[in-house]
Amino acid sequence: MTQLQRRRIPDAAVARLPVYLQILNNLLATKVSRFSSDELAALAGVNAAKVRKDLSYLGSYGTRGVGYEVTYLIHQIKRELGLMREWNVVVVGAGNLGCALAKFGGFTPRGFPVVGICDNDPKKIGQAVGQLTVFDVRNLQKVVSEFDVTIGAITTSTTSAQAAADALVDAGITSILNFAPIVLATPSSVSVRNVDLGVELQILSYYEQMRSEQHAPVG
Amino acid sequence: MTQLQRRRIPDAAVARLPVYLQILNNLLATKVSRFSSDELAALAGVNAAKVRKDLSYLGSYGTRGVGYEVTYLIHQIKRELGLMREWNVVVVGAGNLGCALAKFGGFTPRGFPVVGICDNDPKKIGQAVGQLTVFDVRNLQKVVSEFDVTIGAITTSTTSAQAAADALVDAGITSILNFAPIVLATPSSVSVRNVDLGVELQILSYYEQMRSEQHAPVG
DNA sequence: ATGCCCTAGTGCAGAATTTCACAAACTCGC
DNA sequence: GCGAGTTTGTGAAATTCTGCACTAGGGCAT
Numbered sequence A, B: 001m002t003q004l005q006r007r008r009i010p011d012a013a014v015a016r017l018p019v020y021l022q023i024l025n026n027l028l029a030t031k032v033s034r035f036s037s038d039e040l041a042a043l044a045g046v047n048a049a050k051v052r053k054d055l056s057y058l059g060s061y062g063t064r065g066v067g068y069e070v071t072y073l074i075h076q077i078k079r080e081l082g083l084m085r086e087w088n089v090v091v092v093g094a095g096n097l098g099c100a101l102a103k104f105g106g107f108t109p110r111g112f113p114v115v116g117i118c119d120n121d122p123k124k125i126g127q128a129v130g131q132l133t134v135f136d137v138r139n140l141q142k143v144v145s146e147f148d149v150t151i152g153a154i155t156t157s158t159t160s161a162q163a164a165a166d167a168l169v170d171a172g173i174t175s176i177l178n179f180a181p182i183v184l185a186t187p188s189s190v191s192v193r194n195v196d197l198g199v200e201l202q203i204l205s206y207y208e209q210m211r212s213e214q215h216a217p218v219g
Numbered sequence C: 001a002t003g004c005c006c007t008a009g010t011g012c013a014g015a016a017t018t019t020c021a022c023a024a025a026c027t028c029g030c
Numbered sequence D: 001g002c003g004a005g006t007t008t009g010t011g012a013a014a015t016t017c018t019g020c021a022c023t024a025g026g027g028c029a030t
Helices: A011-029 A037-044 A048-056 A070-081 A096-103 A137-147 A158-170 A197-215 B011-029 B037-044 B048-056 B070-081 B096-103 B137-147 B158-170 B197-215
Strands: A088-092 A114-119 A149-154 A175-178 A191-194 B088-092 B114-119 B149-154 B175-178 B191-194
Touching: A011 A037, A011 A048, A011 A070, A011 B197, A037 A048, A070 B197, A088 A096, A088 A137, A088 A158, A096 A114, A096 B096, A114 A137, A114 A149, A137 A149, A137 A158, A149 A158, A149 B197, A158 A175, A175 B197, A191 B197, A197 B011, A197 B070, A197 B149, A197 B175, A197 B191, B011 B037, B011 B048, B011 B070, B037 B048, B088 B096, B088 B137, B088 B158, B096 B114, B114 B137, B114 B149, B137 B149, B137 B158, B149 B158, B158 B175
Parallel strands: A088 A114, A088 A149, A149 A175, A175 A191, B088 B114, B088 B149, B149 B175, B175 B191
Antiparallel strands: none
8 A cells, every 4th residue: 555545534524414415505505605613513413622632633624713614625625525426226126115216316415326226026127216227136237337337225125135135146236234233244345334224213112111111110 | 310221222232232133123023042152143233342342231130151142132222212012103204204204103013103194284184095095284283182193204395394393392302314415403301313315425425436436536 | 960162241441432621823903 | 132031842651442352161962
């Protein structure tokens, strides 16, 4: 490696940058041109020192006594997150969720166009989903290289999810967004992020129960 | 408070318990009756010591030299997460996602039945969504108390999300699952969990970019 | 019964993250 | 130009989380 390849940003901070970006885009829409770490902290629901530290990983882009420039910060966060280019997404699994993702155009403006959707069910292959046509998962590799796809979204049933992951990895995908409630086995070189509503609900349930026990504590 | 209200489980561990539970349910389905921390760790993709420590927060339910009993552990995790009862969910926002959630029956068997869906659009109110009928968001409070709802899912547009949150809080909801890409302002007594696919994609994008820069490092 | 083997449970050290607190530095008014 | 008022950037402390490494203790073969 040439050097420390780049100033490494802590994982916890990386997960917050998209939230800041979202807020800054909203500020931009309301014609705000400057903000302080205190303001952003309030909007993001975090500590102001954390905001400053997070932003300092990008470089020193604030002005003491003044604050940060909205447009400039947006640019810097985008650069750091790799949002200066588009990242093509392919969906595996043409069920309700998969089709909803494919039809939902909301990711294209944010830099993540869904360029394909596939399935292994012959009845689904060939069907139209929004602008796309469901293709055979066996052609995944071809589509991935043709469209230069880097991100795969798994929206299959739980039972097919691991096979879908294997297919994506074989096809050369290195980032996976997994909606199936299962822990995927993948090479360590592949990034996986899980979105499992059941897990989220259960976490809420825990804290909900905590509260109710606090009010009516019984042994 | 009577006492330390209960042995408090670290947040990081709480977030992993649902994952363990998922895996244990799968083990149960494959007739496995016992497991070791090593096995569960491999399936969950974490360290074995972490598994043991996480499970130890529930109590000492393992047997040294042997391992843990699947059914017993499932019971204990469910108890701790508050899954011995059902938690009714109401959906605010009858768009694509909201309707999908309402129709998707997959949460009922996991203890989170969707008992209602509402909207503020007169054109949507009264329409059927699966077994349910879209009701007016102004009747939220009535529905919440009538069905003893504790969790609200926000699937509105970004612009309506804060109003939806306010309505849920006013109606007495204390847990919110938010799908809108916005940081909600809520009382600290309310738990909020955000599910934002844009954020997830951007996090993937960051690590994807890191990898590509590592391979072709240019200043 | 005894001893070996295995695995849970856990103290502790190290890593990661959060938060504090303050110096550095910029703007503005005079 | 200078001082007052702000707000960033960041060492350092505090907290939380992780993972090692070892102890405790149950099962099983003999």
